[in-house]
Amino acid sequence: MLKTLIKPNCYFLLFLFSFSLVSCSNLFTVPEDEALEDEEFTSAEWELIGRLSPLPTNPPSSLTNRFADDPQAAKLGQHFFFDRRFSKQGTISCATCHSPFHAFTDVESTSLGSGRGDRNAPTILNSAYNHWQYWDGRKDSLWSQALAPLEASNEHNGSRLQYAKLIDQYYRQPYEAIFGLLPNLSDLERFPPQGKPGSKAFDQMAKSDQIMITRIFVNIGKAIEAYERKLISRNAPFDEFVAGNRDAISREAKRGVKIFIGKGECILCHDGPNFNDNDFHNLGVQGNNPQMMDSQAKFMRVPQHPIGGEKRTNAWGRFFGIEQLLQDPFNNDGIYSDNTAANQLKFLTPFEFHLGQFKTPTLRDVALTAPYSHSGRFHTLEEVIDFYNRGGGNSGFMGEKEGTIKSLNLSQEEKSNLIEFLRTLTGRPLPDELTRNPNSF
Ligand code: HEC
Numbered sequence: 414m415l416k417t418l419i420k421p422n423c424y425f426l427l428f429l430f431s432f433s434l435v436s437c438s439n440l441f442t443v444p445e446d447e448a449l450e451d452e453e454f455t456s457a458e459w460e461l462i463g464r465l466s467p468l469p470t471n472p473p474s475s476l477t478n479r480f481a482d483d484p485q486a487a488k489l490g491q492h493f494f495f496d497r498r499f500s501k502q503g504t505i506s507c508a509t510c511h512s513p514f515h516a517f518t519d520v521e522s523t524s525l526g527s528g529r530g531d532r533n534a535p536t537i538l539n540s541a542y543n544h545w546q547y548w549d550g551r552k553d554s555l556w557s558q559a560l561a562p563l564e565a566s567n568e569h570n571g572s573r574l575q576y577a578k579l580i581d582q583y584y585r586q587p588y589e590a591i592f593g594l595l596p597n598l599s600d601l602e603r604f605p606p607q608g609k610p611g612s613k614a615f616d617q618m619a620k621s622d623q624i625m626i627t628r629i630f631v632n633i634g635k636a637i638e639a640y641e642r643k644l645i646s647r648n649a650p651f652d653e654f655v656a657g658n659r660d661a662i663s664r665e666a667k668r669g670v671k672i673f674i675g676k677g678e679c680i681l682c683h684d685g686p687n688f689n690d691n692d693f694h695n696l697g698v699q700g701n702n703p704q705m706m707d708s709q710a711k712f713m714r715v716p717q718h719p720i721g722g723e724k725r726t727n728a729w730g731r732f733f734g735i736e737q738l739l740q741d742p743f744n745n746d747g748i749y750s751d752n753t754a755a756n757q758l759k760f761l762t763p764f765e766f767h768l769g770q771f772k773t774p775t776l777r778d779v780a781l782t783a784p785y786s787h788s789g790r791f792h793t794l795e796e797v798i799d800f801y802n803r804g805g806g807n808s809g810f811m812g813e814k815e816g817t818i819k820s821l822n823l824s825q826e827e828k829s830n831l832i833e834f835l836r837t838l839t840g841r842p843l844p845d846e847l848t849r850n851p852n853s854f
């Protein structure tokens with residue numbers, strides 16, 4: 414009603430005095446909604462919005478895992494994902510920290526397995542679209558990523574010998590149907606019950622036996638990846654909106670979209686249909702590393718390169734991530750990869766600018782995955798937006814904050830619109846059979 418009364422007047426005044434719209438809005442209070450109806454997104458804005466949806470039907474192929482799209486492998490991988498026997502004490506599974514009840518993450522700031530870690534658990538949803546895994550990208554495939562927690566002391570804390578024996582005992586038939594015959598592991602002298610690299614039991618084994626056990630271990634990772642590739646969040650209200658249902662999201666959320674692609678500059682990094690650029694940035698988020706807490710990043714000595722400088726910590730972010738990836742026997746160029754032709758790591762070198770950089774996370778399902786950031790320091794989306802609004806962090810991190818991160822001057826209303834928009838990125842629930850523990854049925 415107000416619209417039809419005011420608009421003609423306004424145009425009339427414009428016509429008469431050739432004044433700018435500013436003088437109009439001084440004379441009449443135009444309700445803010447009017448200026449921001451969704452049909453008023455400019456064509457340039459629609460072009461940006463179009464980059465964010467829909468998510469491609471399939472995640473990019475996993476070239477280094479022959480079993481990545483094998484349905485039998487996915488089924489077996491789901492068993493492994495939920496099976497707590499795959500841990501030292503029989504108490505931890507992947508789902509402990511990546512729970513289907515919490516959008517495949519946990520509710521902790523930093524995760525608790527056999528011990529407390531110093532990073533926040535990201536969701537596994539849509540991780541198949543990531544080029545790099547982990548906050549620092551120290552893994553270049555999902556299969557290789559899955560192997561790390563299984564042996565990490567503060568996570569599953571088990572060993573590959575133990576896992577090979579579990580498969581022999583409980584999963585021989587389905588394992589062999591996919592990966593071929595298991596070796597005979599019954600000789601306890603040759604294959605002790607426990608052992609991983611660095612332990613005496615494992616290191617004393619014949620080299621060829623070590624590789625044989627490690628291949629079984631690697632196949633656990635390859636089956637888990639096949640399962641993870643099915644954990645995809647899509648068809649969120651925002652997708653419906655982009656597909657043409659203009660009522661799929663609220664007016665507030667539409668204003669949030671405008672800020673996301675405009676004033677907030679969020680799309681600089683949260684770009685593409687998975688809302689990430691597959692790249693790493695330094696926003697100045699405070700880390701959880703005690704060594705970092707009392708030292709301002711800018712006063713830290715430039716690390717020596719290559720190896721040999723100060724002790725590496727997780728606060729080094731992407732720098733340390735690259736160093737670890739290059740030395741990882743399970744990287745895409747290693748002997749356990751099913752396709753080393755890509756040889757993609759050849760050009761990867763840690764540079765000073767990588768210090769303190771972390772991976773841009775997906776924003777799909779972000780309303781369900783609190784706490785936030787690599788260190789889990791933000792408990793709510795409000796806290797994250799306030800952080801961006803004041804121009805990122807000032808202390809407690811390594812390296813240099815990126816120049817693009819600067820104060821945004823968002824009003825209270827703009828901040829809440831942005832959050833309304835983020836809430837429209839929650840996808841349709843996954844089919845039940847993918848989210849439950851198949852071992853308990
Ligand atoms: C004790 C808790 C815990 C357990 C158990 C655990 N994770 Fe994680 N997971 C984490 C944390 C914390 C991170 C982030 C660590 C980092 O970036 O340094 C992570 C990261 C990941 C990522 C990377 C996601 C991304 O976007 O970078 C994947 C995938 C993943 N975990 C899968 C698994 C699988 C598969 C298992 C079981 C074999 C598993 N996790 C077991 C806590 C856990």
Ligand code: HEC
Nearest residue numbers: 677678679681682694698771772773774785786787797801
């Ligand atoms: C310069 C790149 C960049 C820009 C611009 C940017 N982000 Fe981020 N975003 C990141 C990175 C990198 C992280 C992880 C930072 C960390 O943990 O150190 C992140 C984390 C987040 C998180 C936490 C997600 C999680 O799962 O923990 C949210 C929410 C978020 N960003 C929303 C936004 C919004 C909204 C904007 C615009 C106001 C924005 N981002 C602008 C790169 C960016």
